[in-house]
Amino acid sequence: MAKTPFTPENLPLTGERINQLMFLRELIEANKKIAQYQVLLQNTKLPSHLLLNPVMLNEAVQSTKIEGTQVTLDEVLEVEAHSRKNNKDIQEVLNYYHALRDGMDNLAVLPISTRLFKAMHVTLMSNGVRGSNRSPGEYRKIQNFIGPEGCTMETATYIPPQPQLVDTYMNNLEIYINNPQDQLDELVRAAIIHAQFETIHPFLNGNGRIGRILIPLYLFSKNVIDYPNFFLSEALERDKHKYYRFLNDTRYKGDWNQWIHFFLEAIILQANKNIQLINDVNRLYEHDLNLAQSLINSSGVKKLIDAIYQKPIFTVQTISSAAEIPEATCRRYLSILESQKIIFSDGKTRSKTYYYYNLLDKLR
Template sequence: MKPFKPYELPIDEQINPMEFYNELINASTNVGKYQVMLKKTKINEYFLITPFSLQEAVQSSKIEGTQVTLDEVLEFDIDKNKKNNDAQEVLNYYNALNYGENALERYPISTRLFKKLHKILMSSGVRGQNRAPGEYRSIQNFIGPEGCTLETATFIPPQPQLVDQYMSNLEKYINNPKDSLHPLVRVAIIHAQFETIHPFLDGNGRIGRILIPLYLYDVNLIDYPNLFISEVLEKDKHKYYRMLNGTRKEGNGWNEWIKFFLESVNKQVTKNINLVEEIDKLYKRDLEKAMGLINSTNVVDLVKTMYQKPIFDVKTISSLTGIPDTTCRRYLSTLEEEKIIFSDNKMRNRKYYYYNLLDLLR
């Protein structure tokens, strides 16, 4: 095998929109419905972005072999004294996503952004920290099963000296596309092209998946970078890899990939629409319970913060709500007595678990 030479974008001649017309209609309709539901949620969509983003980070990292649960990440986020590199990888992904959202107010999706996201992803002592974080690769890389060599690889990305050229072409397509495709179709093409170029020595899959919500947010298809599909891709990861690889071969690979991508988007947003409905029901029920137990206007802020951080300690709740520590302890003790939340019963650094929400998110 030789290093692959991708087509430069746009690739109009390889795309037939009629092959994925129905999938695009379904996906775009449900993405719109999902955005409306998030705006109307009783909690405030901002409070849901944190757990949704963390779950995306868990699932995207899981595709790359990181083995950690949402609970473990939330626990680690409270107490970082116990080293957990897998949890740190997930938090790096979450931090990169947040950085990307804020950075788009200052500059476009570009090499500058890609390199900064990669540097954040590879920070704090995680695996890959010594593989040129924040820099495009200067050596040949390859993709395949663990232990494979250049000769036995399933895919060999472009030569390193061509990376800048291909990434420049990708940037131009992202910021000034010359085709008339729907943004959901464009982001499918962008993600696949990024993975084909494989510009970094490590972390390409995760940066490529962070790019999906950032792009859709940048073109105003979604209100926040809140459209995550890594959970579906992780469940179908062998199909995901196979379809990506199909774009690198002659034939109908691009249309098949776009169809698969749109089906994945539709699966995820349909699941999320149901999830938001269930979360709204839970919020209404548990807020009513809490208001019957605690006679204070602070109870609304307290419960909403539990949706932002479903595993927490007193310090976390106090800092997010402005409620004094001693008052927080009293409120949390009341909620625990009524089995709305549960704790680990430690005397020091006690953690509380809002299992009603965690069960829905997992």
């Protein structure tokens, strides 16, 4: 394998690079599944924004897991509920979550661009996490390389382009994102854009995570999805060695069809999981809301249940604030829900933490 910095192709790729017949079935299926997921979200019994917080946190867990950070969704939610001490691994996950949120918010005023990438990168590298001292918010000025821990440039599996060329390649990518001059489907473009971002590797740290955030942001910007809430990290983490291998094959073998085929299969896998999740959560929400309302005769019960869907691990303080219910009233409601095994607690007499396992089991 070459031991010199790689020279990427500019986008759009030349026509002979892509043979859509090789993944046409998967492309049709992926578009169908995403459309089905969007329709479900529009017609869900549970207000779809309620699930966004835990689903985005789970995406943050899965994306950082690809980078080797081993944190569970429960641990992150416990830190959010102020019932667990934070650490640098959990902070990495929270930084990803906030970078994702920043990207979503900034799309209202910014195109997908260098400015957006750099803003997200500052957030991703904040609060003293790994890489926080490696030029946050700036494209790299030195050569980097990728490979197993402890590898050298000689043993690296991939050496990205020379640093002085990063701005040129990122400018080309930005132009392609906002004004593609090809006839490809948007899902195929999303695959190409993600691979090209990872190939350029513009930052010294955090490229994989920013590149994975780019996927839902791009699909949202092109109106493929109604909200940037379709995340691929879980499907990619499941086959992460294949993910890295196929990315490398686009570089050294020019095999884009294999990569796009894999990317579309990941979309189908994730869309099927999302559809199952929404159907399961719809049934759960309706059942547990009706049960809670039969136990507690108050209009505040729906606000409480809705808040629990946003924060399925919580304390009285965090959930009363989210539900806008006085703490004393909230404590009384939670006691009733716990007695009926709708929620469970850690049993502490003070600063008790509650767990809504019915939802957590479906999210994990």
